[in-house]
Amino acid sequence: MGSTLVTGAAFAQDTAAAVAAVPNPGNNAWMMTATILVMLMILPGLALFYGGLVRTKNMLSVMTQVGAVACLAMLIWVMWGYGLAFGPDAPSGVMGQFISGGAWFLSGVTLESTAATFSDEVISEFVFISFQMTFAAITAALVLGGIVERVKFSTVMVFTAIWLTITYFPIAHMVWAEGGLLFDMGALDFAGGTVVHINAGVSALVAALIFGKRIGYPTERMPPHSLTMTMIGTGLLWVGWFGFNAGSALEADGFAGLAMINTFVATAAGGLFWMLAEAVSGRKGSALGFCSGVIAGLVAVTPAAGNSGPFGAILLGAFSAIVCYFIVTEMKPKLGFDDSLDAFGIHGVGGIVGAIGTGIVYQPFIGGPGDGSTGMGAQVWIQIVAVLVAISWAAIGTAIAAYLAKAVTGGRVTAEAEREGLDLAEHGERAYNY
Numbered sequence: 001m002g003s004t005l006v007t008g009a010a011f012a013q014d015t016a017a018a019v020a021a022v023p024n025p026g027n028n029a030w031m032m033t034a035t036i037l038v039m040l041m042i043l044p045g046l047a048l049f050y051g052g053l054v055r056t057k058n059m060l061s062v063m064t065q066v067g068a069v070a071c072l073a074m075l076i077w078v079m080w081g082y083g084l085a086f087g088p089d090a091p092s093g094v095m096g097q098f099i100s101g102g103a104w105f106l107s108g109v110t111l112e113s114t115a116a117t118f119s120d121e122v123i124s125e126f127v128f129i130s131f132q133m134t135f136a137a138i139t140a141a142l143v144l145g146g147i148v149e150r151v152k153f154s155t156v157m158v159f160t161a162i163w164l165t166i167t168y169f170p171i172a173h174m175v176w177a178e179g180g181l182l183f184d185m186g187a188l189d190f191a192g193g194t195v196v197h198i199n200a201g202v203s204a205l206v207a208a209l210i211f212g213k214r215i216g217y218p219t220e221r222m223p224p225h226s227l228t229m230t231m232i233g234t235g236l237l238w239v240g241w242f243g244f245n246a247g248s249a250l251e252a253d254g255f256a257g258l259a260m261i262n263t264f265v266a267t268a269a270g271g272l273f274w275m276l277a278e279a280v281s282g283r284k285g286s287a288l289g290f291c292s293g294v295i296a297g298l299v300a301v302t303p304a305a306g307n308s309g310p311f312g313a314i315l316l317g318a319f320s321a322i323v324c325y326f327i328v329t330e331m332k333p334k335l336g337f338d339d340s341l342d343a344f345g346i347h348g349v350g351g352i353v354g355a356i357g358t359g360i361v362y363q364p365f366i367g368g369p370g371d372g373s374t375g376m377g378a379q380v381w382i383q384i385v386a387v388l389v390a391i392s393w394a395a396i397g398t399a400i401a402a403y404l405a406k407a408v409t410g411g412r413v414t415a416e417a418e419r420e421g422l423d424l425a426e427h428g429e430r431a432y433n434y
Contacts, residue, residue: 023114023124030252031127037243038134042070045240046141049233049291050148051431052226053341057421058149059225059431065144065153069160070137076164077133078106084169086132090179097181098170117250131247132172139168139196143398145343146204150214150418152409153426159207159405167203167397171195171390186374187386188362190259191248193303193355194390201348202391203398205339210402211411213338215418227287234291238267241298245305258369259305263298266317270297273321281329289325292346296324299350304358309367316361320353352387359383 047063054062073081082103089102103109106129115128140160147156174180175187175195182194189195214222224230245263249256274293275285283289300320301313308316328345339345359380362370370379405411412418417425424430 021114021122023127024121024251027117027121027123027251028127030256031123031131031247031250034243034247035127035131035134037240038131038138038247039240041237041240041244042134042138042141043067045233045236046138047233048229049237049295050145050341052229052231052233053224054148055222055421056225056432057423057430059229059423060429061153061422061426062144062148064427065148065156066141068153069141069144069156072157072160073137073140073164074133076161077136078129080104081136081164081169082106082129082132084165085172086128086177090177096179097184098174100173100177100179115250118255119251119253121251123250128250135192135196135244136164136168136172139192139200140164142196142200142343142347143203143207145341145347146208146339147211148340149422150412151211152411152413153422155405155409155411158408159401162401162404163203163398166400167394168195168199170397171199171393174389174393175386182386182389185385186379186382188307188358188379188383189303189355189386190306190358191245191302193299193351193358194386197299197302197347197351198355198387198390199351199394201344201346201351202394204343205337205348206395206398207402208337208339208344210399210406214340215415217338218333218336224288227291230291231287234294238294238298241267241302245302249306255306255369258309261310262301262305262308262313265310266301266304266313267294267297269314269317270294270300270321273318274325277322277325292324292328292342293321296321296346296350299347300354300357302351303354304361307358307368307370308361309369312361312366312368316354316357319357320350323353324349352391355387355390356380356383 047066050066051059051063083101084099087100087102090096090100109125113125114122115125116122140163144156172195174182175189177183242260242263246256246259249259271290271293274289274296278285278289297317297320300316304313304316324346327349328342332339332345360376362368362379363376364370364372413422413425
């Protein structure tokens with residue numbers, strides 16, 4: 001009888017292990033939904049958000065660049081991006097801390113292959129690949145915010161291919177892959193504070209400096225041509241961001257629920273506190289300010305989405321909005337750089353606030369999910385190191401990509417084309433035909 005019980009227990013354990021290796025349909029369904037939500041962030045979300053912020057003559061060029069860059073990123077991702085970031089054959093030694101290998105052109109990926117989550121569950125590898133693919137696509141598109149209205153379409157495409165390869169994929173590996181430099185260090189980045197926002201924001205700033213200012217900046221007024229479009233884009237970004245943040249739990253579990261509520265409240269705080277900062281500064285609370293604050297809140301909560309309690313998320317959203325407001329309205333004009341759509345001022349700066357702040361809001365004394373085993377000071381220091389690594393890697397990688405793209409394609413459009421507008425000069429069409 002005893003041996004029968006032992007055999008039965010062993011059989012039950014073997015059966016449980018076998019079941020654990022099969023993707024949970026509920027988790028798979030959620031992750032497919034989350035992936036589509038992130039796609040919503042790109043087209044139409046970011047395309048409308050960025051498009052509304054530029055002048056009428058450049059509306060279509062911005063939307064076309066966002067769409068084309070996202071498509072290019074998707075193709076590169078399945079060819080070599082997934083392998084560099086998450087492939088099964090990481091190089092031995094130090095190199096393996098920065099890149100992985102294998103799975104080129106998705107070799108070895110089948111209907112049965114799975115990807116690990118943060119528990120005993122697994123999801124289909126094709127679903128994981130698709131989810132991470134949308135992250136690569138939107139990060140590349142975010143960089144465009146620093147260089148719109150003056151760079152050739154061909155330059156944008158060449159830059160993107162190089163930038164993804166030497167900048168995005170290594171940072172994604174360092175932060176999110178087991179064996180990655182920052183992953184093994186214990187850096188917390190739930191959904192992309194370093195990988196997406198600091199990376200894109202710093203890259204946008206460096207690219208803006210290399211490609212130069214728009215003709216007429218800053219003496220000529222360059223107001224957004226359609227804040228209506230930008231508001232629509234903001235709403236679509238907020239909705240899609242639930243896939244971005246809650247999806248990063250990789251399961252439909254409590255952490256996904258925590259990320260969901262944090263994405264609500266941090267964003268709400270960001271939108272309101274940016275308008276409050278406008279009022280305190282003697283300005284009127286504006287629609288543009290509301291949209292900017294919403295994005296600042298979303299950016300700041302991204303690394304903390306599953307690493308914070310709701311009230312910690314509110315603090316992050318509010319603080320990020322205030323800091324980003326100061327950078328955009330005070331520091332940028334004084335320094336004179338032409339980060340056209342404030343990709344650095346909001347994504348870069350908001351990402352830094354969120355990444356470092358995650359080390360604080362993670363702590364249990366402020367309602368975070370941490371167990372207190374890593375002290376706040378120690379965790380904040382790890383977060384600072386991760387931020388510095390991301391900034392350095394993004395800056396150097398972007399400089400290389402920008403100069404190479406500039407050498408191959410020429411970089412900027414002609415002065416005549418820039419004055420005419422890139423819609424006609426680069427694409428032969430107008431956004432609006434009256």
